[in-house]
Amino acid sequence: MRSYIYMVLAAICLGSIGVLVKLIGSDIHFMTLNFYRIFLGFIFLLIVVPFIDKRAFKITKKDAKEFFMIGIIYAISLSLYTTANLFAPIQNVVLINYSYPFFVLIFAYLILREKITPTKIITLIIAIIGLSIINPFQFGSSNFGNILALIGAFFYGFLITEMRKEDKSHNIGDIMWFLFFASLLLLPFPFIYGFGDISNVIIYIVLLGFISTGLAYLLYNLALEKIEAEMGSIIATMITPLVSIILAVLIIHEAINIRTMIGGALLVISGIYLEMHNKGLKSE
Numbered sequence: 329m330r331s332y333i334y335m336v337l338a339a340i341c342l343g344s345i346g347v348l349v350k351l352i353g354s355d356i357h358f359m360t361l362n363f364y365r366i367f368l369g370f371i372f373l374l375i376v377v378p379f380i381d382k383r384a385f386k387i388t389k390k391d392a393k394e395f396f397m398i399g400i401i402y403a404i405s406l407s408l409y410t411t412a413n414l415f416a417p418i419q420n421v422v423l424i425n426y427s428y429p430f431f432v433l434i435f436a437y438l439i440l441r442e443k444i445t446p447t448k449i450i451t452l453i454i455a456i457i458g459l460s461i462i463n464p465f466q467f468g469s470s471n472f473g474n475i476l477a478l479i480g481a482f483f484y485g486f487l488i489t490e491m492r493k494e495d496k497s498h499n500i501g502d503i504m505w506f507l508f509f510a511s512l513l514l515l516p517f518p519f520i521y522g523f524g525d526i527s528n529v530i531i532y533i534v535l536l537g538f539i540s541t542g543l544a545y546l547l548y549n550l551a552l553e554k555i556e557a558e559m560g561s562i563i564a565t566m567i568t569p570l571v572s573i574i575l576a577v578l579i580i581h582e583a584i585n586i587r588t589m590i591g592g593a594l595l596v597i598s599g600i601y602l603e604m605h606n607k608g609l610k611s612e
Contacts, residue, residue: 331554332563334547339564341544343571346418347579348536349410356524358414359517361533362407366514368537369545370507376546377504384501395502399509401487406510406541408480416473418576419585422569423592424464424477429561429599430455431485439489445609451602458594461587500549507541558607565599 352361377384387395412421430452436442464474518524526533552560569592576582 331551335551335555335560335563336567338544338547338551339567340571341539341547342564343422343568344575345410345536345540346413346422346572347575348532348540349413350418350576350580351532352529352536353414355529356526356533357517357521358411359407359514360521360524361536362403362410363511363514363517364533365410365536365541366403366406366507367511368534369541370504370511372538372542373500373504373507373546376542377501380546380550381499381501384499384504387505391505395505396509398487398491399506400513401483401490402506403510403513405480405483405487407514408476408483412473412476412480414473416470416477417582417585417588418580419569419573419582419588419592420462420464420470420474421477422572423588423595424459424462424474425481425484426565426569426592426595426599427455427459427478428481428485428488429565429602431482432488433602435486435489436492440492445605447605448602451598451605454598455595455602458591458598461591461594463587463591499553500546503545503549507545556607558603561603562600562607565596565603569596 349361356364409421409425412425433444433448433452437444459478462474464478465471466474548560548564573582573584577584
């Protein structure tokens, strides 16, 4: 039961990303903000992880190489999602982001040679319909953010596939290293674009790094120690978009777009069904 609570709390933490990014706004260049988010997430884990995983600092050269490669994809995926929230409504970004299970489906077929079942094809078609209703490529002020969110989902799907390819269940200590290398990759950007005027938004930056990133990944991985990845994905898919949209409406008064809600609902429902199908295939 505790693991399910961890997963729900992790999903809630992830759901706070959009509204925090909106509250920070343009006071900080988005590439600098990406660095702050990932670096503070790393600092949070650096403080907490030694109390949880005593082996966290015992890594080999092979581990470091793997952590570095995955850290690059983490940096790209997290940065795209964070930046997308600056250029598009939160509801667009979070719902488009949950197209990632279908990128996993495609990558798993191409890279892992996993079987494509009729159910997977049906869920993929429904997801494409949902995405078409949202129409991330529509002309308008949200276009750039929508496209960033979709590319971010692409990279996140690739990240999950690569981690499955390694056939490893990464512990929380590994996640700390992923964020460390992701931080190194993004380190030049504050020096290029400036550190920004953080005086008015520092609390939001700290919350984005510590709560929405560090604590979210800590709880998520603690939950995955006891529950299956598919079940964790189902819980996150149900809760994170809902929390994101509710916070957007209550805190920044974002208007609900019915078309986005309908398309997003199709994406989320088909994604949940796909994960349930994958869970069933594993148990066979």
